Amino acid sequence: MKEHKIEIRVSYADTDQMDVVYYANYFVWFERGRIEYLRALGLSYKEMEKQNLILPVMEASCSYKAPAHFDDLVIVKTTIKELGRSSIGFIYEVVNKESGQLLAIGETRHPFINRDRKIVRIPEEIRKKLEVQ
Amino acid sequence: MKEHKIEIRVSYADTDQMDVVYYANYFVWFERGRIEYLRALGLSYKEMEKQNLILPVMEASCSYKAPAHFDDLVIVKTTIKELGRSSIGFIYEVVNKESGQLLAIGETRHPFINRDRKIVRIPEEIRKKLEVQ
Amino acid sequence: MKEHKIEIRVSYADTDQMDVVYYANYFVWFERGRIEYLRALGLSYKEMEKQNLILPVMEASCSYKAPAHFDDLVIVKTTIKELGRSSIGFIYEVVNKESGQLLAIGETRHPFINRDRKIVRIPEEIRKKLEVQ
Amino acid sequence: MKEHKIEIRVSYADTDQMDVVYYANYFVWFERGRIEYLRALGLSYKEMEKQNLILPVMEASCSYKAPAHFDDLVIVKTTIKELGRSSIGFIYEVVNKESGQLLAIGETRHPFINRDRKIVRIPEEIRKKLEVQ
Numbered sequence: 001m002k003e004h005k006i007e008i009r010v011s012y013a014d015t016d017q018m019d020v021v022y023y024a025n026y027f028v029w030f031e032r033g034r035i036e037y038l039r040a041l042g043l044s045y046k047e048m049e050k051q052n053l054i055l056p057v058m059e060a061s062c063s064y065k066a067p068a069h070f071d072d073l074v075i076v077k078t079t080i081k082e083l084g085r086s087s088i089g090f091i092y093e094v095v096n097k098e099s100g101q102l103l104a105i106g107e108t109r110h111p112f113i114n115r116d117r118k119i120v121r122i123p124e125e126i127r128k129k130l131e132v133q
Numbered sequence: 134m135k136e137h138k139i140e141i142r143v144s145y146a147d148t149d150q151m152d153v154v155y156y157a158n159y160f161v162w163f164e165r166g167r168i169e170y171l172r173a174l175g176l177s178y179k180e181m182e183k184q185n186l187i188l189p190v191m192e193a194s195c196s197y198k199a200p201a202h203f204d205d206l207v208i209v210k211t212t213i214k215e216l217g218r219s220s221i222g223f224i225y226e227v228v229n230k231e232s233g234q235l236l237a238i239g240e241t242r243h244p245f246i247n248r249d250r251k252i253v254r255i256p257e258e259i260r261k262k263l264e265v266q
Numbered sequence: 267m268k269e270h271k272i273e274i275r276v277s278y279a280d281t282d283q284m285d286v287v288y289y290a291n292y293f294v295w296f297e298r299g300r301i302e303y304l305r306a307l308g309l310s311y312k313e314m315e316k317q318n319l320i321l322p323v324m325e326a327s328c329s330y331k332a333p334a335h336f337d338d339l340v341i342v343k344t345t346i347k348e349l350g351r352s353s354i355g356f357i358y359e360v361v362n363k364e365s366g367q368l369l370a371i372g373e374t375r376h377p378f379i380n381r382d383r384k385i386v387r388i389p390e391e392i393r394k395k396l397e398v399q
Numbered sequence: 400m401k402e403h404k405i406e407i408r409v410s411y412a413d414t415d416q417m418d419v420v421y422y423a424n425y426f427v428w429f430e431r432g433r434i435e436y437l438r439a440l441g442l443s444y445k446e447m448e449k450q451n452l453i454l455p456v457m458e459a460s461c462s463y464k465a466p467a468h469f470d471d472l473v474i475v476k477t478t479i480k481e482l483g484r485s486s487i488g489f490i491y492e493v494v495n496k497e498s499g500q501l502l503a504i505g506e507t508r509h510p511f512i513n514r515d516r517k518i519v520r521i522p523e524e525i526r527k528k529l530e531v532q
Contacts, residue, residue: 011301013155013294017148017203023456023507024146024430027423028279035277035337046337057422061460070150071301071312144434146427156323157293161412164290168410168470179470190289194327204434204445279421283414283469290412336416 003079004037007097010072020067027060030092030106033078037090041129053120055088055110062106066096073097083130086119087111136212137170140230143205153200160193163225163239166211170223174262186253188221188243195239199229206230216263219254220244269345270303273363276338286333293326296358296372299344303356307395319386321354321376328372332362339363349396352385353377402478403436406496409471419466426459429491429505432477436489440528452519454487454509461505465495472496482529485520486510 008029016022035045045055068074075097081089087110094104111119122130141162149155168178178188201207208230214222220243227237244252255263274295282288301311311321334340341363347355353376360370377385388396407428415421434444444454467473474496480488486509493503510518521529 009298011294011298012149012151013157013297015150016145017150017152018145018453018455019150020455022146023459024423024426027426028277031279031423032275032277044337054417056417056419056466057463059460059462060422061458063458064456067455071310142431144427144431146430151320151322153322156326157290157297160290160293161410164412165408165410177470187284189284189286189333190330192327192329193289194325196325197323200322204443278415278417279423281416282411283416283418284411285416288412 003077004033004040006033006036006076006078008032008074008076010068010070010074012070014068015070018067020069023062023064026062026064026094026104026106027108029074029076029094030060030062030078030090030108033076033092034090034108037078037080041132043126043129048126052114053123053126054113054115056113057108058087058111059109060107062104064104066101066103068094068096068103074103080130081107083122083127086121088122088130136210137166137173139166139169139209139211141165141207141209143201143203143207145203147201148203151200153202156195156197159195159197159227159237159239160241162207162209162227163193163195163211163223163241166209166225167223167241170211170213174265176259176262181259185247186256186259187246187248189246190241191220191244192242193239194241195237197237199234199236201227201229201236207236213263214240216255216260219252221255221263269343270299270306272299272302272342272344274298274340274342276334276336276340278336280334281336284333286335289328289330292328292330292360292370292372293374295340295342295360296326296328296344296356296374299342299358300356300374303344303346307398309392309395314392318380319389319392320379320381322379323374324353324377325375326372327374328370330370332367332369334360334362334369340369346396347373349388349393352387354388354396402476403432403439405432405435405475405477407431407473407475409467409469409473411469413467414469417466419468422461422463425461425463425493425503425505426507428473428475428493429459429461429477429489429507432475432491433489433507436477436479440531442525442528447525451513452522452525453512453514455512456507457486457510458508459505460507461503463503465500465502467493467495467502473502479529480506482521482526485518487521487529 077093092106210226225239343359358372476492491505
């Protein structure tokens, strides 16, 4: 799967007094992007957790290009950047739906760990789905 | 204990594009108020959870009197409103530290439950501390 | 309009360490509910603000009936409770989409004010749309 | 000024269902760190905004080393990483106060802009204070 898109309506809660979306909230959108990306590949993160497979965030970054405003519709495009033996990296592009303007580009990197916080190899069944991209 | 006060500096994250603190964030302040109230009574909520005693929120309300702004110092005053056999109610007053102006009054009500989400009687040791007020 | 429904997917950001949605976040959902309710009536809150008409929150409350969990789909049903000369009240019901279980009931009340924070009468054009309900 | 420290008590609101602080919330802590860093240098960000000087976030990143938990006391250490003609970069270290363990390292970069969103040179008076470090 090349990329997966979700649509988000900017709420009042997302904004700050500079009249734009507060910078930390993009990372919440990234989370929604990657959860839906996984779902689109047939992978429920909730199920993965039940099977003792957790994907905490190891690295996160965002480059802000233009502000998002209250009531804007934004698109979050999620793609896999890299797939290691026991880690995965995602890239996110946030664009304004109406104008197509690029608002932000971000990345997150995640190890696969179990409940004991030990790094584990990505199970074959999951790897196959992730490689469909 | 009559009441317990905590001081909070309003951050950018707290504000919205109306240049005031977003209404839902007062409930986050209330949480901080009651956790510190309990600590001042010698009750660590973290310890209570370890002992299988949880205080979820059953009711929450807030009446907004005047806005709080970025960088304001606000005081959250917490008091116990009522103490039942297996429930507790708190009242919160938020005031601007500099002007003394009342910004908001809120309440929350909580049952005492265990991890199986069964309502439990307040243990005697905890009740004694709560009644010191 | 009797009521308006929106669907929300619970994200990780919404949850807390009790494995449920943190109580303050329901108020963020209520905001989304009322903004979409107004939009469904042909009223853009963004436009209203441009026309110098603001609806801050004066009162907010929520009664929590059952927890929402990560990845749940919840429905927020919004209705107008009361329409005054210069104020409006909304009611919100949050239900689990799959089970139909009621999770929470909330209310908010709002004065109509202008940028100078003076209370204003609801403009006739807006009142007509609100009364369609 | 070499670095400036603030102390934060982890609240329930900060956590997620993995029992740790949700990754986006570190960026809220970074904001608090840099606002207090500036204040310690005699620079009120609120005053700067009034003087038409705004510091939006252009780049933000965080590397997560170990989790923070509910009720932990964490220290956020803020330093200036670089000071350009019209931009500034901060570094943040988050450590557990009790154990001294490093939890996260982050960075943010900010242009100095005015209300018209034009990049402006850092005013001499402000630069002097920033260079005290």
